[in-house]
Amino acid sequence: MKETWRWFGPTDPVTLTHIKQAGASGIVTALHDYAPGEVWPLRDITALQARIEEAGLSWDVCESIWMPDAIKLKGAGATAEIAAWIETMRNLARAGVKTICYNFMPLLDWTRTDLRFEIEGQGQALRFDMVDFVVFDVHILARPNAQADHAPDLLAAAQMRWGHMTKPEIAALEANIIAGLPGSAKGFTRADLLAGIESFASLSHRDLQANLAAFLSVVVPEAEALGVRLAIHPDDPPFPLFGLPRCVSTAQDLAFIHDAVPSAANGLTFCTGSLGARADNDLPDMARRFGAHIHFAHLRNVQREGDGSFHEAAALGGSTDMIAVLAALRAAEQGQPARAIPMRPDHGHLLAFEQQQKTNPGYSYLGRLKGLAELRGALAALDHSDTGAKHARQVQ
Numbered sequence: 001m002k003e004t005w006r007w008f009g010p011t012d013p014v015t016l017t018h019i020k021q022a023g024a025s026g027i028v029t030a031l032h033d034y035a036p037g038e039v040w041p042l043r044d045i046t047a048l049q050a051r052i053e054e055a056g057l058s059w060d061v062c063e064s065i066w067m068p069d070a071i072k073l074k075g076a077g078a079t080a081e082i083a084a085w086i087e088t089m090r091n092l093a094r095a096g097v098k099t100i101c102y103n104f105m106p107l108l109d110w111t112r113t114d115l116r117f118e119i120e121g122q123g124q125a126l127r128f129d130m131v132d133f134v135v136f137d138v139h140i141l142a143r144p145n146a147q148a149d150h151a152p153d154l155l156a157a158a159q160m161r162w163g164h165m166t167k168p169e170i171a172a173l174e175a176n177i178i179a180g181l182p183g184s185a186k187g188f189t190r191a192d193l194l195a196g197i198e199s200f201a202s203l204s205h206r207d208l209q210a211n212l213a214a215f216l217s218v219v220v221p222e223a224e225a226l227g228v229r230l231a232i233h234p235d236d237p238p239f240p241l242f243g244l245p246r247c248v249s250t251a252q253d254l255a256f257i258h259d260a261v262p263s264a265a266n267g268l269t270f271c272t273g274s275l276g277a278r279a280d281n282d283l284p285d286m287a288r289r290f291g292a293h294i295h296f297a298h299l300r301n302v303q304r305e306g307d308g309s310f311h312e313a314a315a316l317g318g319s320t321d322m323i324a325v326l327a328a329l330r331a332a333e334q335g336q337p338a339r340a341i342p343m344r345p346d347h348g349h350l351l352a353f354e355q356q357q358k359t360n361p362g363y364s365y366l367g368r369l370k371g372l373a374e375l376r377g378a379l380a381a382l383d384h385s386d387t388g389a390k391h392a393r394q395v396q
């Protein structure tokens with residue numbers, strides 16, 4: 001696997017020099033200053049690429065070309081937005097950036113309730129606390145009919161917790177949920193989140209799937225002609241929020257996507273942290289089943305807590321058997337066509353002196369450095385055991 005690293009551009013506290021020192025050779029980035037629907041000019045793409053190459057690195061993956069909500073709402077009807085998306089893809093391909101990550105989550109991108117959850121003596125992690133989420137949905141946002149979307153025990157726990165929350169705690173919870181985490185196209189106020197939810201009110205899971213299939217039926221042929229590998233990122237978390245549908249959460253969702261437009265260009269970002277937040281997702285099996293479609297991997301682990309809550313765990317800790325996933329991804333690389341899958345350490349803990357510094361939530365240096373090193377060691381051991389096994393077979 002090719003070691004890559006997400007970089008948020010010249011304003012990222014983590015510099016290209018730091019990234020090279022971490023051992024990564026590829027960069028994952030985007031032109032974050034363009035709004036969803038705007039075309040990225042080739043000159044701006046090549047200017048960023050030149051900065052990356054001057055540092056002795058290569059721009060391997062674009063994460064992400066923003067996906068306008070109009071496309072999620074209208075599918076092929078969003079002709080102007082799809083045309084702009086394709087034009088940006090063309091310009092990236094012209095610069096040689098041919099693996100493109102994107103996601104199809106309505107309104108909100110990835111979502112957490114706590115950005116500094118203390119893990120006993122191991123630093124701070126991102127966390128999704130289901131009861132806190134219900135407190136926000138029912139009591140702070142006061143979404144119409146929100147109660148109908150939550151189990152009675154969660155509603156009772158949320159009612160209890162709401163009664164004891166201070167104003168600062170309420171403000172922090174709201175900011176964590178709607179301010180927009182790194183890599184999100186935008187943040188929300190309470191009012192425009194409610195308006196956005198209303199605009200999606202009549203869209204079902206099946207409608208969203210149909211709109212994604214319609215988008216892919218137009219874009220995939222263009223991607224094939226350009227030699228581009230599309231890599232859709234799963235939902236994070238992989239279940240509906242605020243009554244909004246999500247359609248990239250389960251093995252069934254992934255099968256639908258790949259069957260909708262069968263093509264090597266219609267691929268997947270295998271994000272173990274996103275998919276791993278659901279106990280009914282068997283990640284080693286999914287990595288084996290969809291291996292030929294996996295063009296990019298986000299490797300991180302989460303510890304599931306039972307009621308839908310989860311927090312970011314160490315790469316080899318958490319609820320997902322990361323070694324089994326790595327073995328499946330290795331096997332995918334040795335399939336047809338043999339290739340090196342770019343992978344990046346996704347979300348890292350906040351450790352030591354970085355807790356006192358400005359960092360992008362989830363995108364610390366030390367936490368991702370630690371994760372990358374653990375993943376590198378695990379992959380080396382797998383290769384060694386593979387080599388050992390092959391050698392043993394040859395000797396027999």
Ligand SMILES: O=C(O)C(=O)C[C@H](O)[C@H](O)CO
Binds near residue numbers: 183184236271298
């Ligand atoms: O949520 C994740 O696992 C991410 O990798 C966050 C990403 O920035 C985003 O959601 C997809 O590109």
Ligand SMILES: [Fe+2]
Binds near residue numbers: 298
């Ligand atoms: Fe991810």
